[in-house]
Amino acid sequence: MAYVDHAFSITDEDDLVGGAIGGPRGAPVKEIAFAAALLAFGVLGVVAGLFMAANQVGGDTAHGIFFMVLGIVMFIPGFYYTRIAYYAYKGYKGFSFSNIPPI
Template identity: 70%
Template sequence: MAYVDHAFSISDEDIMMGDSSYAIRSRPPIKEIAFAVALLVFGSLAIVVGSIMAANRVGGDRAHGIFFAILGSVLFLPGFYYTRIAYYAYKGYKGFSFDNIPAV
């Protein structure tokens, strides 16, 4: 069995008793959630349009469509991630909070 040093561990009493700088928000961050949803929507649209452009060679050659699809995926990924956090925090899943969404 390994030795565990409890000198630097944080217990529940330390969090409850100590002066904490935790801020409890009473309402969800509307601007941040709207920004995440906008990234999700525009990223999805850009992926679809870029794929159509690449398949049909619309708006130039195939490289323009591939670039547009890659740009859409760059928008889609953070939008999906933070929209998912906001949805799970709204539904009350354990481990998800509106505090996990960074301020804009």
């Protein structure tokens, strides 16, 4: 039998990633709302940027490209964490609310 250093072993009792001691944390409402807001404003930014770049509304084409880039930067994490929250809510294997970082 090999020697195992228990200082570096991970057991279910030592796992505090799930939140408070005594049980898993529930759905992180604040984090999910923030992810959904990022997703919504990201889509809005991409659509507004496309409209501004195509029709030169609100300035020149550079303003539209700026809004598109800003919308993409907001859309990517918003979509990612909203997807994790949705799959965790539906109970898919490998997804849990503990995968969403706290704010």
